[in-house]
Amino acid sequence: MAVWVACTVVVLVSGIYVLRPLFRQSAGNFDVDLLSETELDRLLDRKSVVYRNLKDLQLEFRMGRLSEDDFRQLDEGYKNEAALILQRLDQLDASEHLDEMIEKDIRAKKAKLFGTATRTADSSRCPSCGAPRIEGKKFCGDCGQRL
Ligand SMILES: [Zn+2]
Numbered sequence: 001m002a003v004w005v006a007c008t009v010v011v012l013v014s015g016i017y018v019l020r021p022l023f024r025q026s027a028g029n030f031d032v033d034l035l036s037e038t039e040l041d042r043l044l045d046r047k048s049v050v051y052r053n054l055k056d057l058q059l060e061f062r063m064g065r066l067s068e069d070d071f072r073q074l075d076e077g078y079k080n081e082a083a084l085i086l087q088r089l090d091q092l093d094a095s096e097h098l099d100e101m102i103e104k105d106i107r108a109k110k111a112k113l114f115g116t117a118t119r120t121a122d123s124s125r126c127p128s129c130g131a132p133r134i135e136g137k138k139f140c141g142d143c144g145q146r147l
Pocket of ligand 1: 127128129130131140141142143145
């Protein structure tokens with residue numbers, strides 16, 4: 001009986017050990033996508049809540065339901081939070097641009113590696129990086145190559 005239990009444990013442990021990288025990888029990718037999307041959603045939600053609170057606050061102050069001290073304190077708190085949210089949104093935006101830049105760089109490098117055969121054939125593209133050529137321009141807008 002003890003041998004049977006030991007065998008089962010060994011099979012289970014080795015099975016988990018073999019399959020673990022597969023689970024971890026798919027779960028990891030899923031998490032990254034989910035995380036970046038929910039953070040943006042969460043920030044946008046929070047932003048609209050803060051802006052609504054600011055409006056409500058001003059309304060309540062005008063209706064005399066808040067003292068000036070309370071109003072100033074709350075108003076400053078919401079405005080600080082709004083500033084932090086906007087800052088974080090900017091950072092997310094910047095990281096998207098970074099992705100674009102990296103993609104563009106990879107495309108340019110690929111074009112350099114594989115684009116030699118099509119260089120002469122495609123005159124609408126930069127011979128160096130493969131970026132679309134702008135009519136009347138003497139230099140490529142992407143890499144500065146003379147056209
Ligand atoms: Zn170019």
